[in-house]
Amino acid sequence: MPKLFSGAEIVFKCLEDQDVSHIFGYPGGAVLPIYDELKNHNSVKHILVRHEQGAGHAAEGYARSTGKPGVVLVTSGPGATNVVTALTDAYMDSVPLVCISGQVPTHLIGTDAFQECDTTGITRPCTKHNWLVKDINDLAEVMHKAFEVATTGRPGPVLVDIPKDIQFQKTLYKKFKRKSKSNGASHNNFSQDNIDELVHLMSKATKPIFYTGGGVINSGPKASELLRELVYTTGFPITTTLQGLGSFPGDDNQFLGMLGMHGTYEANNAMYECDLMINIGARFDDRITGKIDEFSPKSKKVHIDIDPSSINKNVKVDLAIVGDVKSVITSTLKTLKKSKANFIKSNKQKTSKWWEKIQKWRSKRSLDYIGSEETIKPQYAIERLYELTKDKDTFITTEVGQHQMWAAQHYKFNKPNRWMTSGGLGTMGYGLPAAVGVQIAHPQKLVIDIAGEASVLMTMQEMSTAVQYSLPIKIFILNNEYMGMVRQWQELLHDKNYSESYTAALPDFVQMAEAYGCVGIRAKTPEELDDKIIEMLNTDRPVIFDCLVDKQENCFPMIPSGKPHNQMILGPKDKKENKITGKGRTLV
Amino acid sequence: MPKPKSAYSVAGRKEKLDTHIIVVWVDNEAGVLARVVGLFSGRGYNIESLAVAEIDQKLNISRITIVTTGTPQVVDQIKLQLKKLVPVHKVADFKREDKNVIFKEMALFKFVGTNGKIDKAINACKKYNAVILDTTNRSKVVQITALRREIDKMANNLKKYGLISISRTGAVAMTRGEKVFK
Known part of the structure; x- marks a missing residue:
């Protein structure tokens, strides 16, 4: 039997x-x-x-x-x-x-x-x-x-x-027979005509932009490689969403940085002014589009997505290509090479004015901040963390809030699957347990949770898990004692009434680390920051890094609520007071 | 400075709402109706009426007919979101004005009163395939099949003839001619 x-x-x-x-x-x-x-x-x-x-x-x-x-x-x-x-x-x-x-x-x-x-x-x-x-x-x-x-x-x-x-x-148990790997192919629902039209639009465009998202990463590492090939072949600029970071090298010249509410000036303005927008695996989320009826008014829009219900959900598009990113880019590259072998040459002239314009926006240096000798600026902390870890194959997770946006702006990713953050739901407390999972999957790699002190307290108990399984995750807390993003919105929208956004009676994170049986490190001044980070990197155990940062710092640039892409607030150096008033205040 | 408007709520321009009849073929399994209805309520879509029953006992298929209103964009979303549900086999969408599709609703009317009054009511019902299902000295139960608006009208007009109770189904739909929706 x-x-x-x-x-x-x-x-x-x-x-x-x-x-x-x-x-x-x-x-x-x-x-x-x-x-x-x-x-x-x-x-x-x-x-x-x-x-x-x-x-x-x-x-x-x-x-x-x-x-x-x-x-x-x-x-x-x-x-x-x-x-x-x-x-x-x-x-x-x-x-x-x-x-x-x-x-x-x-x-x-x-x-x-x-x-x-x-x-x-x-x-x-x-x-x-x-x-x-x-x-x-x-x-x-x-x-x-x-x-x-x-x-x-x-x-x-x-x-x-x-x-x-x-x-x-x-x-009884019947042995499972794996279906031959479909690789998403069964979800492809596009024709060569779609691809031809895309190539046609690309060859006509004078102000094109790629706007890519998490779909590229979900399509597998090969999709990121193909995306790079496509971007280099066309010479077009590219911006990615929060979830798309890493699908294209963050330090490449064709990369305009992240777009959206806290995206760069050049990325958002390019989205506003472009005449061809090619969305690959992104979903026109409200953090990206800003004011929807003034969203990229002059462009033809192409949307490549595996989920048919993503198409025309928020933004009506001119060409929809339903399919796996990898398959669509493969077909596009093939058609491009066959029909327009000299694409890059013929195209360079057409887009040269566009690139000049982009350079002008870039020269605004929208991610700049005012440095300090006395207090650690949170942006500076991320920059130093990046400089000291960029040669390692580092995995970054985050919680949700200002620190998350600063990490997205200042940490440059070169590979897919290295950036884990809660984008859609915005779950505070995501980063620490996510780091546990990442470290389990990659025991030899450096895994850092860039955290805020408020978020990290929501799931702090998982430090105990990290200690139990000897997972040397690094919890890098940008500690400003506030729910920073809440405080920022209260400053900008609610007349500086900081209602319940200050956390009194925070724990001593260094002692807390010790209580959990891991290592606590604290950095108080910019001067000692590098040494402390290096100390953290040299510790082969879980570390809670309490980085005391400027309490008042706001996350800029920013598209205020109720505004389209071309009306950003550029931070303390920006002269124009771009106040949020009226209806925009009711929005989150 | 331009007047600030909402970045996230809907655009100021209001699009025209159309009434659509959405037909969904689903596996008849526990919770399937909750999935379909939950999708409507969760995404803020509107359900005017709903009819559901198993149509194929062997293949275990139920047919759900939903009458809904929405802008063309919303109706497209409804279809696409429905198609993503695992137990959904296919989704058809008809405009209410579509001449090639038959829509019918059934209603049961109970009349109580004198025979004279009830007879008048039955007469009025006749053009809607009236079937008398139950008769006593002082009451009758009548079944009619008609369009929603016709039943609405009848329900209103027959009150004076002793209509005291109404029970009605949601709309069901079928295409005319030989063609079947695939």
């Missing part, structure tokens, strides 16, 4: 067949059979977090830095509700996650049993799909389908809810 496997065994069989090497989780009553089975499967290593939200973000960090799906294992009730923030975060930022949750036994579902909640109901709006497995014979198929849904098309989170009795029941 063929061997029968329990539900818990089948869960692991499936994980093994999906080549899962790490899962992030937290045990509890309704998943105990799965935890009991863990000892029999050496190829799957479990990372015990301190809070289920941490498990979710760690899995996100793991997924984003590897391109593989992150796997989370939580119990029913509070275990599942705690992971909702991470699932929503992954949904907004298109991160492939597979979350397995325990559920009360099937006969107790609906009775308000202990630690019961309607997990599939709660997570329906924040997953691509979810399943409640009520029949043991469905389990294997559902598990494999879950991985398929999470990783194909536009990636995202899924959840499989498994009642405890199903984990005990037994059935």
